[in-house]
Amino acid sequence: MAFNIAVAGKGGTGKSTLSALIIRYITEELDKPVSAVDADPNASLGSLLGLHVKSTVADIREDIVEKKVDFSGMSKDRYIEYSIEESIIEKDKYDLLTMGRPEGPKCYCYVNNLLRKYLDKVGTTYPFIVTDNEAGMEHLSRRTTNNVDLLLIVSEPTIVGALTMQRILKLADSLPITIRQKLCILNRVPKDGIHENLQQKLDSLGVGISAIFPYDQEIYDTAACGASIFEISRENELYRKLGGFLQKHLPASMLAKTTVSRI
């Protein structure tokens, strides 16, 4: 089964940036294929990876509901499966599926069911799944995946961030899925480190921090120019720190340099 990494946190904290860097690290440094899923309605993982996303799962649903489609003799389920496969962007080392923005709560259910089926399938053929989640972890709470091996909760280094991390940790405990490990990350930390008030607050909330990632000028410049995360230097400080973090927290079997290909 795939090792399932889910990245969560409030909007604007760096979830998509870190998801993209994780995908780069696994494909380039560990030489393993990744099934990437952009589950944030405000989809941005594709553009961070330098891809042009033409169609999302929500678009497929929209077309079906508005009866714009000719199933060409296929069953509806088969048609949906086919359309999802068509919307996946395939690169040498990774694939990207973009969920898109479903209209209305019922549609979330429908799109999430499609996502679950898809993940069940890729879970048996890829060594890694990396999901960039929406702020509310909606699809995790709707049992979209059977399990998450590593939940990364990303936060800004502020009191509001600390309170949000505590809330997400509690929410994660109440989800109807197995989450094997939850780790909190402070991102975009200024070079002087985190404020002592914040450290006290984290201690009093019982929120342990597993990684402190710096504010990084090259990451900012890349985003400001709309360039791909694959263009940042391999020596980039954030990329190296993230690599060290993954080396520490991924199981040894997933780090081994034996090339595993997609089936």
Ligand SMILES: Nc1ncnc2c1ncn2[C@@H]1O[C@H](COP(=O)(O)OP(=O)(O)O)[C@@H](O)[C@H]1O
């Ligand atoms: N460590 C960092 N240093 C500098 N800028 C960062 C860092 N992490 C994220 N950013 C920037 O912060 C903004 C929000 O990041 P993003 O990954 O889109 O957040 P989210 O997916 O949580 O909404 C982006 O402009 C991104 O380039």
Ligand SMILES: [Mg+2]
């Ligand atoms: Mg994002």
